[in-house]
């Protein structure tokens with residue numbers, strides 16, 4: 001495994017020649033293992049109820065926003081809207097409230113989502129292996145769970161209360177999801193919370209542990225950078241574009257087969273220019289508010305964070321085609337895990 005000093009060395013090196021070599025190797029490995037394909041997905045927020053207090057998030061339990069969760073007919077409206085754009089992979093998100101969005105609620109949402117999408121992932125409160133197994137049996141094939149930071153002290157400072165403040169329970173979440181049969185796991189860190197090189201080293205260790213012990217799972221990573229919420233800074237992100245690209249390229253070189261997601265948190269300019277370097281998945285046409293696609297006017301929305309790239313799915317498809325990429329809508333069609 002690569003050492004912390006070596007990672008610090010690579011991330012701290014701004015010699016243009018070295019950066020070019022890093023980018024070329026990353027781009028070449030990406031083409032070798034993924035060709036010129038980019039999978040597209042969209043997020044859909046089901047609920048913003050949350051019983052945790054994370055200092056950087058607009059849904060935190062201390063933030064005075066209107067709390068809503070979608071009813072079945074509203075789920076249909078939101079999902080139909082997203083499906084009509086051509087998206088077939090959906091990421092369903094909630095705040096972390098075991099009470100407001102228990103497993104039966106997630107199962108109901110999954111059953112509705114199956115009518116519109118071929119791939120269904122969840123980014124919700126961490127659960128037990130048996131609960132993941134039940135969700136898998138009912139059509140959930142992916143789980144997204146960010147450790148946010150692997151620095152225990154910093155973790156405690158920014159996760160003030162609620163279940164999310166339990167570092168160890170969160171750390172073991174990918175393992176419980178894998179034990180429950182989940183096919184695809186997305187892991188990651190929130191860039192800007194703590195020392196990047198240290199967080200990256202720990203993420204790589206976590207990922208290697210998962211790959212070694214659960215080799216049947218498909219893994220992806222993502223590196224969201226802290227964003228404003230309704231224009232307000234909740235924390236400063238000290239990761240500039242050059243550092244962000246170095247992180248992506250280094251990850252690709254160390255994990256040639258792992259998917260790397262590029263989200264709409266990043267600007268259109270960065271998304272246009274970074275496509276070649278190591279990414280394999282992109283979100284498109286995203287909205288980060290509950291009911292943000294069809295139910296709530298923009299002025300009434302309370303986003304989890306602000307989006308930078310607001311282009312539609314068709315604009316992203318056009319971009320990919322112009323750059324000679326194949327946009328992929330369906331990369332998974334379940335045949336055995338649905339009841």
Ligand code: SF4
Nearest residue numbers: 050054057060095096
């Ligand atoms: S990051 Fe998740 S757990 Fe923390 S406040 Fe936001 S929704 Fe709640």
